[in-house]
Amino acid sequence: MPTAVNVVAGDVTNFATPALVVNLFEGVTHPGGATGAVDRALDGAISALIADGEIKGKLGELTLVHTLGRVLAKRVVVAGLGKADAFDTGSVRRVSGDVARFLRRKGVMGFATIAHGAGIGGLDAGESAQAIAEGTLLGLYKFDTYRSDGNGSDNDGNGGGIEAVTIVERDAGSVSTLAAGASVGVTLAESTMLARDLVNHPANVMTPTRMADTAREVAEAVGLDLDVMDRDRMAEHGMGAFLGVAQGSEEPPKLIVLTYRGDPDNPGNNLGLVGKGITFDTGGISLKPAANMEAMKGDMAGGASVIAAMRAIGRLKPKINVTGLIAATENMPGGRAQRPGDVVTAMNGKTIEVINTDAEGRLVLADTMCYARSLGITRLVDVATLTGAMVVTLGKACTGMMGNSSELAKAISKAGDSSGERFWELPMLEDYRELIRSDVADMKNSGGRQAGSITAAMLLREFAEDADWVHLDIAGTSTATSARGHLVKGATGVPTRTLAQLAVNLAGLNGGLTCCQAH
Ligand code: BES
Ligand code: MN
Ligand code: ZN
Numbered sequence: 001m002p003t004a005v006n007v008v009a010g011d012v013t014n015f016a017t018p019a020l021v022v023n024l025f026e027g028v029t030h031p032g033g034a035t036g037a038v039d040r041a042l043d044g045a046i047s048a049l050i051a052d053g054e055i056k057g058k059l060g061e062l063t064l065v066h067t068l069g070r071v072l073a074k075r076v077v078v079a080g081l082g083k084a085d086a087f088d089t090g091s092v093r094r095v096s097g098d099v100a101r102f103l104r105r106k107g108v109m110g111f112a113t114i115a116h117g118a119g120i121g122g123l124d125a126g127e128s129a130q131a132i133a134e135g136t137l138l139g140l141y142k143f144d145t146y147r148s149d150g151n152g153s154d155n156d157g158n159g160g161g162i163e164a165v166t167i168v169e170r171d172a173g174s175v176s177t178l179a180a181g182a183s184v185g186v187t188l189a190e191s192t193m194l195a196r197d198l199v200n201h202p203a204n205v206m207t208p209t210r211m212a213d214t215a216r217e218v219a220e221a222v223g224l225d226l227d228v229m230d231r232d233r234m235a236e237h238g239m240g241a242f243l244g245v246a247q248g249s250e251e252p253p254k255l256i257v258l259t260y261r262g263d264p265d266n267p268g269n270n271l272g273l274v275g276k277g278i279t280f281d282t283g284g285i286s287l288k289p290a291a292n293m294e295a296m297k298g299d300m301a302g303g304a305s306v307i308a309a310m311r312a313i314g315r316l317k318p319k320i321n322v323t324g325l326i327a328a329t330e331n332m333p334g335g336r337a338q339r340p341g342d343v344v345t346a347m348n349g350k351t352i353e354v355i356n357t358d359a360e361g362r363l364v365l366a367d368t369m370c371y372a373r374s375l376g377i378t379r380l381v382d383v384a385t386l387t388g389a390m391v392v393t394l395g396k397a398c399t400g401m402m403g404n405s406s407e408l409a410k411a412i413s414k415a416g417d418s419s420g421e422r423f424w425e426l427p428m429l430e431d432y433r434e435l436i437r438s439d440v441a442d443m444k445n446s447g448g449r450q451a452g453s454i455t456a457a458m459l460l461r462e463f464a465e466d467a468d469w470v471h472l473d474i475a476g477t478s479t480a481t482s483a484r485g486h487l488v489k490g491a492t493g494v495p496t497r498t499l500a501q502l503a504v505n506l507a508g509l510n511g512g513l514t515c516c517q518a519h
Contacts, residue, residue, distance in 0.1 A: 003100075003140055004164040005133045005186055007179040009172035012114060013041040013071050017166065019103050020073035021113035023095070024050070025084045025120075026057035034114040034170070035078070041071045046078055058082060059091060062102050073112065077103070081116060089123060090420040092116045092131035094485035097139020101483060104140060104162055112166045115178060125174045126181030129167055131420075133185025134192075134497070136165050138486035141193050143200040187315045188419075188500060192493035194218070195301070195308035199478065199491035203280035203297040208254040208328035211277055211300065215256045215307050215326065222314025229255040237347055237374075239367035244344040245360045246329040248284055248337025253329035255368060256303075257375075258310045260322045262507065270321045271503055272377035272467075273310070274368050276361045276384035277303025277328035284331050284357030285339055298491060299361070301478035302383035303328055309499035316500060318507035325372050327364035331357070343441045346370060350462055351441040359445040361386045362459045369463040379408060380469040381502070382460065383495060389452030390475040398422035399477045399495060402457035403470035412470055415501035420486075421494050423472070432458050 012020060012034050022035040029050055031039050039046040045065055049055040055063050059082030066075055079095045081087055095116060103111050118128040140162060144150050167178055198206055198214060212228045219226040234243055234255055246253035256277070263269045278299035282288060288296070303326035310324040338344070342354045344363065347370035352363065361384050372380055390400045401423045403409055409425055416423050435447035435455045443462060447455030457471045477494045480487040 001163060002190070003137055003162050005136065005182045006164055006166045007129065007175055007182055008166055008168055009170070009175050010168045011170060012112070012168050013037050015112055015168055016072040017074070017110065017112040018108045019075045019077055019111040020071075021077045021079055021099050021111060023079045023081050023114065023116050024055060024057040025081050025087070026059075027083070028057055033119055038071065038076055042067060042076065043070065046076075049078070056080065059094060060098060062099060079116070081121065084121070087117060087121050089127050089131040089418070092123070092128055093135035093420055096132045096135025097485040097487070100136045100139045100162060100165070108162065110162060110164045110166070112168050115167055115169055118174070125177045129178040129181035130185035132165070132167060133182045134189045135486045137186065137189035138192060138493075139483070139488065141196060141488050143197065143490060145201070184316070188312055188497045191308040191312035191500065192496045194311060195304040195493035195496045196491040198304035198307065199298045199301045201297075203330070206297070206300065207251050207279055208277065208330070209252060211279065211303060211307070211326065211328045212254045212256050215258055218307055218311045218314070219258055222311055224310060224314050225259040227257040229257070234367070237371065238345065239347050239371070240344040241346040241352055241363040242327060242329070242367035244338045244342065244354065245284070245331055245363050248334040249330035249332040250334065251279070251330045255371065256307075256326040256328060258307065258324040260310060260313050262318050262320045262322065264321070267321065267376055268378065270323070270377050270379060271506055272372040272375075272380045273306045273322065273324045273499055274365060274372055274380060274382040275303035275306030275324070275326045276300065276365055276382070276386065277326045278331050278361060278364070279328060281331045281358070281360065282333055284360060285333050285337050286356045286358040287333055288358060295479070298479055299385050300328065301385050301474060301491065305383050305474070305493065305496045305499065308493060308496040309503070312496065312500035313503050316504060318504040320503055320507040322503050323372065323375060323377055325368050327368040329364060331360040346463065347374070348463060348465070350443070352459070353438040353441040353444040355444045356446040359456070362445060362456050365460055366463040369460065373465060373467055378467050380464055380467045381408070381412065381472065381499065382469070383472045383474060383499070385475045385478050386456050386473045387453045387475055390473040393426075393453060394424055394476055396476045396480065398424045400453055400473040401425045401470060402428050402454060402473070404428070404461060404464060405468035405470060408468045408470045411505060412472070412498065412502055415498045415505055418501050419495075419497040421477075421498045426454055428454065428457060428461065
């Protein structure tokens with residue numbers, strides 16, 4: 001059962017729950033607000049621990065206090081919020097994820113929390129509740145489909161998990177704002193968890209066909225149109241670059257198109273989201289080494305985040321037309337596989353010399369971007385686990401961003417400020433173009449070792465043509481190596497929440513996502 005997020009009006013010192021979460025900023029010696037009220041009801045137990053130096057308020061610090069009947073809550077957790085000047089919704093997401101896993105390890109089935117930072121922390125109540133919902137649900141995420149003991153990667157022994165988190169607010173007038181924020185947070189967290197599931201499933205299950213089936217379920221659940229193109233229809237459109245990759249595999253490729261019409265009278269008000277959906281990347285004839293090749297089941301993380309973002313957008317209903325296009329195929333070294341040196345022709349007539357069959361992502365994206373343009377899309381964001389070089393450049397702290405529109409890049413950065421997912425722009429200097437110059441075709445698909453992430457983007461640029469376009473390389477950020485805050489080991493679901501926020505922001509709604517829930 002998924003964890004429910006509830007909001008109630010009440011007094012935290014008089015609220016029955018297995019555990020109550022309060023908080024403390026770093027350096028505060030005399031807690032105020034709800035934490036102060038709980039401290040007084042506990043005869044100063046919290047301030048005594050602060051005076052002792054056991055509680056410092058550092059971000060990530062969790063202190064468990066047993067209440068022994070002095071308040072109705074069985075336990076109190078004091079969660080450090082860190083320094084007040086560094087505090088934002090990211091701190092709330094971090095604390096909420098850490099607390100939820102901490103209490104799950106204690107065997108707690110449900111807990112209550114105050115709305116961190118709504119008040120002294122300067123956050124809007126809705127923002128705080130949204131971050132609590134996201135942090136809690138995403139932090140508790142487990143992928144246990146194939147585990148007969150019901151445990152995920154953290155193996156904490158509490159397979160049943162936490163049934164509900166309740167945000168307790170003293171001011172009854174704030175409850176509806178908190179509830180609206182929590183509801184947006186649940187939508188975004190559930191969508192992100194869908195992306196994580198798609199990535200975590202093994203490649204023998206999560207085939208292009210299965211991705212298309214999932215897109216169909218999403219389309220039916222939230223009311224989107226769906227079109228799934230097969231090999232024959234792709235051939236009719238002249239998608240030689242996409243089909244060149246797909247020809248080495250027995251699994252039928254799928255170009256999945258999800259359409260959300262939020263502003264049908266204004267076709268110019270549009271956004272296209274293009275996702276790389278390589279359900280397994282062996283490298284093809286340019287075969288990858290065996291070590292860590294299993295991680296290439298996650299080479300469809302871009303496509304997964306696009307399906308997931310379309311789900312969120314279908315729920316949040318911003319006033320903009322959004323099309324999600326997922327290029328799904330395997331990259332296999334079969335008897336019919338393409339060879340290094342082959343030349344393929346993309347849908348727009350441009351030719352590409354395939355130097356390395358392992359540089360397949362840019363080939364499938366090239367045709368998918370052409371197709372998006374043929375649908376009239378003038379603003380494009382593509383998301384792909386595109387280059388190993390990206391992991392070397394930026395690691396896992398942020399997603400690499402490249403493109404032809406600084407305005408769209410800024411809009412993505414701004415959406416990232418709300419979602420807590422981070423983006424860093426790399427330079428698309430003309431100098432890099434010559435690295436993918438080919439002797440026999442319009443370009444080659446590999447530029448060698450120099451600036452590997454940027455030369456990949458330079459190839460994609462040839463297919464964006466006059467659309468505003470930004471490329472997000474999530475090779476590093478699509479997976480996490482350990483649990484922290486809202487992230488757990490395995491798939492992250494990045495950048496699902498940012499893409500949904502981007503659609504909402506572009507729709508011209510100011511502020512957070514909470515405002516479009518009401519309409
Ligand atoms: N899917 C990989 C990129 C990747 C590597 C993602 C590691 C996540 C983790 C991509 O298809 C690929 O193989 N890229 C090559 C390109 C090269 C041949 C020009 C790479 O990065 O080595
Ligand atoms: Mn590859
Ligand atoms: Zn790949």
